[in-house]
Each structure stands twice: as C-alpha cells, then as structure tokens.
Amino acid sequence: MVKRYKTIAVTTRYWRPREDYLHQIVDTIENKIETGDVVTISEKAISTALGNIVNESVIKSGWMARLLAKYWMRLVWGYFLGQLCHLRKTTIQHIRKYPIKEGSAHKQVALEHAGFLQALMFGSEGGIDGSNLPYSYVSLPLTNASQTAQKIRRYIESKLGKNVIIMIVDTDKTYSIREFHFTPRLKPINGIHSSGGFLAYLIGRLFKVKRRATPVAVAGSKMHVEKALEIAKTANRARGFGAGRTVWDMAEMFKVSITSVTWDMLDAIEHKPIVIIKSS
Numbered sequence: 001m002v003k004r005y006k007t008i009a010v011t012t013r014y015w016r017p018r019e020d021y022l023h024q025i026v027d028t029i030e031n032k033i034e035t036g037d038v039v040t041i042s043e044k045a046i047s048t049a050l051g052n053i054v055n056e057s058v059i060k061s062g063w064m065a066r067l068l069a070k071y072w073m074r075l076v077w078g079y080f081l082g083q084l085c086h087l088r089k090t091t092i093q094h095i096r097k098y099p100i101k102e103g104s105a106h107k108q109v110a111l112e113h114a115g116f117l118q119a120l121m122f123g124s125e126g127g128i129d130g131s132n133l134p135y136s137y138v139s140l141p142l143t144n145a146s147q148t149a150q151k152i153r154r155y156i157e158s159k160l161g162k163n164v165i166i167m168i169v170d171t172d173k174t175y176s177i178r179e180f181h182f183t184p185r186l187k188p189i190n191g192i193h194s195s196g197g198f199l200a201y202l203i204g205r206l207f208k209v210k211r212r213a214t215p216v217a218v219a220g221s222k223m224h225v226e227k228a229l230e231i232a233k234t235a236n237r238a239r240g241f242g243a244g245r246t247v248w249d250m251a252e253m254f255k256v257s258i259t260s261v262t263w264d265m266l267d268a269i270e271h272k273p274i275v276i277i278k279s280s
Contacts (some may be wrong), residue, residue, distance in 0.1 A: 005231065007238040008032050010274035016268045020168070021049035025152060025274060026159045038165045039156070040235035041166040043216055044129055045273035046148060046168065054109055054128075055135035057259070061104035065111055068119060069103035077122045085205035094248045095122060097263070102136065102259060114186065115141060117197030123174050123246065126197070127185045131250055132242045132271075134261045141186060142168070142216065148246040149219035165220040169232045173211040175204035179224060189215045191225030220249075235275040243269045 010028045015021055020144040078096035110119040114126025127141030142148055145168050159177040174183040175191050182193040184201040204211060213236035244250035251258045254265050
C-alpha cells in the first residue's frame with residue numbers, strides 16, 4: 001500500500017546567485033514545520049543560489065559539440081529517438097529546429113562537465129539544466145549535495161529548534177524495475193544506480209519504466225530508497241515547473257527567444273523550491 005503524504009509547497013522569491021538561501025529557507029518554513037517533517041529542496045534552486053551556473057554564451061564549442069547539435073539532435077533525436085522515447089510532440093518539433101550555435105555551446109558544456117554518454121541525451125545532460133534560468137545560463141548539479149543537505153539541516157535546527165529531515169531533489173528521473181532503481185543523472189543517493197547516461201534514459205523511456213524524481217541527498221535519516229523516491233515524486237508534483245519544463249516552454253511563456261529570458265521575468269513567476277512533507 002502506497003503511503004500518503006501531506007504536502008506544503010512553500011513559495012519564495014526567485015533565488016538568484018549569491019542568495020542567502022539558508023536564511024530564505026528558515027524564514028519561509030518557520031511556522032510550517034515540526035520535528036520529523038521532511039523538507040525537500042530543489043537542487044537547481046540551491047545551485048543557482050550558490051552561483052553553480054555556467055554562462056554558455058561565452059563557451060567556445062568544439063567539433064564534437066557542433067556535430068551533436070547539428071546532426072545528432074536535429075536528425076537522430078528529432079526523427080527517431082524522440083518518438084521512441086515518447087517525448088511530447090511539441091518537444092520533438094523544437095528538437096528538429098535545435099539551435100546550432102546555442103546548442104553547440106550547451107553540448108560543449110555537457111561534454112566537459114558530464115561526459116560523452118551524458119551529452120548524447122536531448123536535455124538535462126548529467127543534471128545540467130537551463131530551464132528557470134535567464135539568458136544563456138545553465139545550472140550544474142551539486143558536487144557536494146550530501147554536505148549541503150547536512151548544512152541546511154543543522155542550520156534549521158540551530159535557528160528553529162526543529163529536528164527535520166532534509167532531502168535535495170532533482171526533477172531528472174529515476175527508473176524502477178521492481179527493487180532495481182537506475183538513473184541517467186550523476187550522483188543520486190545510495191541505492192540508485194547511476195550509469196549509462198543516454199542509454200539509461202533510452203531504456204527507461206522506451207519501455208515506459210516507472211519513473212520518479214531523483215533524490216540526490218538525504219540528511220537526518222537513513223531512509224530506504226523506495227521511501228525516498230516516493231517522497232521525491234510527491235514533492236516534485238507539489239512544486240510544479242516554475243516558468244516551464246524546458247527552455248522552450250519558458251521562452252514561450254514570456255514570448256521571447258530561448259536566450260532572452262531575464263532575471264526580472266523570472267522574479268515575476270511564483271517559485272516553490274521548498275516542499276514540506278508530512279506523514280498523514
């Protein structure tokens with residue numbers, strides 16, 4: 001029987017680089033949490049606040065990145081893999097017009113930070129993501145997610161006197177076949193296998209394997225992986241997609257090109273980087 005959870009999605013202002021996100025977390029959850037609650041936080045929001053982002057407009061792309069953008073993305077993903085992986089029709093249409101210049105820079109970043117098998121993915125390569133970020137910025141995955149989760153837990157306890165569980169969550173999916181869990185992204189929690197990059201994504205999507213958001217760190221509890229995945233899924237649904245699932249969705253929302261979204265535009269959108277999970 002699937003356990004039911006009560007969720008409280010916490011609205012905050014948009015976290016820009018150099019944001020005091022610890023203060024933001026404590027300030028917004030102060031009257032909402034109790035000891036034992038699970039406080040889930042978006043990995044991308046933390047990465048952005050920490051300045052763990054890359055400006056792709058200054059990236060010089062190599063021949064491999066240009067090849068991936070022009071042929072692998074537009075042709076292989078646009079006319080073959082996109083349909084096999086059951087991508088949305090609008091997403092496939094965007095991929096078929098994948099921008100060569102901006103796309104090459106993005107693939108270069110993916111090659112440098114995540115590796116070749118990750119760069120073969122159509123998006124969110126290795127946890128690199130440009131949605132809900134302005135201009136040509138993309139966020140990188142946290143390199144020290146466990147330490148960051150512990151830091152947040154200790155800060156909350158010191159300021160509010162509440163002993164809570166912290167979970168950092170990424171929207172990239174973990175696929176589950178019975179008790180075997182795998183994800184294309186890098187560095188999930190123990191119990192989730194990270195390997196293959198593009199191949200893991202292809203298998204998961206092609207065969208419509210059960211998929212849920214990925215917990216990348218848990219602090220304050222030795223939580224079973226199945227419970228962590230259910231909480232991550234629940235939190236992800238409550239959080240929503242901010243300005244959009246993809247950079248294309250975000251651009252369409254603001255009626256601008258994919259590199260013309262501004263910080264001020266993102267400030268105007270309701271953001272819910274924190275979701276509190278309570279057992280019902």
